[in-house]
Amino acid sequence: MDGEMAQAPNEKAARLIDVARRANVSRATAARALGGYGLVTQSTRERVMAAAAELNYRVNELARSMRSGRSLTIGVVVADIANSFFNKAIRAIIETASQAGYQILVLNTDDEIERERNAVKVLIEKRVDGLIVVPASQGEYEHLVVESEPEVPVVLLDRRVDSGEIDFVMTDDRAAAGQAIRCLVSAGHTRIGLLVATAAVQGYSQEMPAAVVGTVRDRVDGAKAALAELGLSARPEWYRFSQSRVETARKAAIEILTSPEPPTAILATNEDVALGALGAAAELGIEVGGELSIIAFDDAPWAGVFRPPLSVIRRPVASLGAAAVELLLRKIEDGTYRNSQILEAELVNRQSVAPPPAKR
Amino acid sequence: MDGEMAQAPNEKAARLIDVARRANVSRATAARALGGYGLVTQSTRERVMAAAAELNYRVNELARSMRSGRSLTIGVVVADIANSFFNKAIRAIIETASQAGYQILVLNTDDEIERERNAVKVLIEKRVDGLIVVPASQGEYEHLVVESEPEVPVVLLDRRVDSGEIDFVMTDDRAAAGQAIRCLVSAGHTRIGLLVATAAVQGYSQEMPAAVVGTVRDRVDGAKAALAELGLSARPEWYRFSQSRVETARKAAIEILTSPEPPTAILATNEDVALGALGAAAELGIEVGGELSIIAFDDAPWAGVFRPPLSVIRRPVASLGAAAVELLLRKIEDGTYRNSQILEAELVNRQSVAPPPAKR
DNA sequence: CTGAAAGCGCTTACAG
DNA sequence: CTGAAAGCGCTTACAG
Structure with a gap:
């Protein structure tokens, strides 16, 4: 009617x-x-x-969820959603999750442990069915093991913590860093610097901060190990640990490049510090892919178009995001399911690696 | 005990x-x-x-929400979360919203109207208190006016639709495009091409697709109007409308640049197509900031570090995101509140604009 | 195959 | 200042 x-x-x-x-x-x-x-x-x-x-x-999904005990929502807690690696991962997470009928609640922490704790608390209160977290700290993870019944499963993305209890999905960054070093060394480099992004420092420093996250440590250790294997070592002056901001990294890179006997190659551990290194080279009038070789972690959208096209370590970011969701969904189905994954990264050698300048 | x-x-x-x-x-x-x-x-x-x-x-927020009728959740429906403009906007949205106690549910549409409809439906079912949408279409917006009581307020981000009923927060792209054209013309250019990103086309085309979104139309109209004002006109061969993918845009740009009498300058309407234009120039051995001038919409993180540093139209993306949330929150408080906003963009002229080559 | 009843975990009037 | 009761809108056993 x-x-x-x-x-x-x-x-x-x-x-x-x-x-x-x-x-x-x-x-x-x-x-x-x-x-x-x-x-x-x-x-x-x-x-x-x-x-x-x-x-x-x-x-009314709220009512449905309350009665059924499943919210069909996954919480994602990420260090920096504006970073190109993380946002490609989130894109894959959204895609994979929505195909399974799950929606995504995203929170940003800027790698601050307090914000991470709060984010987890808020998401638990919203009764998410599971959590994907890029943890800010390797040692402080108590807030990630959610004790109550029903348990809220957690999968770590891109980083692990010092607990065997929490599954993770990440790449083999130790191997990847080693690959990069070997590539540089076989091009003839013996003086290789490291520009490392980390949230564990204000500004930048020459020493590795103690509180550095596992992924960062892997990259540094992987590089050092490869260097040692090849009979090389690195001077402290060639290292800088910088927060993940282009401007800060640029200053750090300038210090490296103006040191008395500067490196002829730099390994940059993410998009932001790579941009910093590139900016520093430009400012100092140093030709990348000529006087200076650079390899960066993560194949940012601009990397292949850059002049010279940047050699990068390409990590399977979409697969990483999808794998995290799939693992989490299995854990939601079966609370006892355990399975961490380490995916391989691939060196894409474009044109920012060249033999070192002959002058000595 | x-x-x-x-x-x-x-x-x-x-x-x-x-x-x-x-x-x-x-x-x-x-x-x-x-x-x-x-x-x-x-x-x-x-x-x-x-x-x-x-x-x-x-x-249990689910229970609290059900009883109180407010979920303290905002739905965000965006064309492409991996685009640097949108992800900076989302970062600001998350930040601003969480300060007010709201969380963000994000969905991606790839600019497909069907996915947008579904996203809105899902979010309504989850009882979000409000919606921030980057609409895929200017004409199809019925799904955005949510009729039931209580009403779900909607704020459009970066684009408007053909309805006076829905508030939006965007930039004055018509003016910005005009500014870019005037900058190019005063550098001496008379042959100016346009590389336009749009989801309304498969691959790329020379004609403007009919279903193009308002923001795209604004940019094209703004450019044309400025050209006309200066007594210039543009040849169809200098125009390409491409989907927002680097690879596709690169091919489109190559066509423009290899046309019989190619333009000496190109205005690229977003990050992806700017990268395409840059890639095309590199491939053709055309020197940017010399033989070819380029201005791009959006100050992507790499733009200032690029060689030459890219001249861009910088839009206040963080303010845009924050403004969208603030407007939405006011509408949630007061269902009758109305207030669209148009923010100004700013031309940052770095070094990709130079006088055209003298040869003729 | 369908229905009556209970209950998920809160908050909101309403009394006192 | 505190409590007993109702109710938000569903789904889940349990009968029939």
Whole structure:
């Protein structure tokens, strides 16, 4: 009768019971027809569907979640959503999760442990079914093991913590750093600097900060080990640990490049510090891919277009995001399921690596 | 008594009633003490707080939301979360919203209207308190006016639609494009091409697709109007409308640059197509900031470090995101509040603009 | 195959 | 200042 009016504005949103009444069934039956579970006759289902359409019914997921105990929501806690590596990962996470019917609640921490703790707390209160976290600290992870029943499964992305209890999905950055060093050395370099991005320092420093995250440590250790294997070592003056900001990294790189006997090659551990190194070279009039060789972690969108095209370590970021979701979903199904993953990275040697200048 | 045991794993999560019992008060009183509203004596509050801490109580926001009718969640529907403009905007949105106690549910549409419709539907079902949308289409917006009571306010980001009913926060792209053209013309250019990013086309085309979004149209119209004002016109061969992918845009740019009488300058309407133009120039051995001048929309992180440093139109992306949230929050408070905003963009002329080559 | 009832965990009037 | 009761909108056993 008022079928024509059903979508008029300013009507109270229809509830399940409104649909049920219009279809002349009980709420239970209406729920079954709409939810596609349990048994309903074809004709009942059609009647309910029609009623729902006429009333423009939208299920209240809040109510559904409360009753069913599953929110179909995953919380993502990330260091910096504006970083190109993380945002490609998030894109893959959103994609993979939504295919499975899950939505994503994203929080940013800027790698601050306090904000991470708070983010986890908020997400637990929102009753997410699981958590994907890029942890800010390797040692402080108590907030990540969520004790209550039902347990909230956690998967770490890109980094691990000092607990065997929490699964992670990351790349083999130790091996990747080694690959980069070997590439540089076989091009003839013996003086190789390291520009390392880390949230564990204000500004930048020459010493590795103690609180550095595992992934950062892997990259540094991997580089050092490869160097040692090749009979090389690195001077402290060639190292800088900088926060992940282009401007800060630029200053740090300038120090490296103006040291008495500067390196002829630099390994930069992420997009921001790579940009800093490139900026420093430009400012000092040093030709990249000529006087100075550079390899950077992560194949940022601009890297291949840069002059010279930048040699990079390409990490399988979309696979990493997808794998994190898949692992998390399995853990949501089965609380005892355990399975960390380490994916391989690939060196894409474009044109920012060249033999070192002959002058000595 | 079992205070020490309170955090033991595998206990059922404490509920309000558990806290209430332990503190010897009613649920209502416990809720008031915890929620910080209503009246409670100091000593009662302390007792409740202590009980909550001992039980490691976490409020169930799902239940709270259902009862209170507010989910403290905002839905964000964006074309491409991996685009540097949008992800900086999202960063600002998350920041601003979380300061006000709201969390963000993000969905990606790749500028597909069907996915946008579905995203809005899902978010409504999750009972978000409001929606920030980068709409994929200017004409199809029925799904964005959510009719039921209570109304779900919507703010458009970066784009508007053909409805006066929906508020938006965007930049004055028409003016910005005009500014870019004037900069190019005063450097001496008369042959200026346009490389336009749009989701309204597969691959790329010379004609402007009909379904192009308002922001794209603004940029093209703004450029054309400025050209006309200066007594110049543009040849169709100098125009390409390309989907927002570096590789596609590169091919389109190559066509422009190899046309019989190629332009000496190009205006690129976003990061992806700017990268395409730069890639094309490199491939053709054309020197940017010499033979070819380029201005791009959006100050991507790499733009200032590029060789030559890229001249760009810098849009106030963080302000845009923050403004969208603030507007939305006001609308959530007051359903009748209306207020669109158009922010100004700024031309940052670095070194990719130079006089055209003298040869003719 | 369908329905009546209970209940998820809160908050909101309403009494007192 | 505190408590008993109702209710937000669903789904889940349990009967029939």
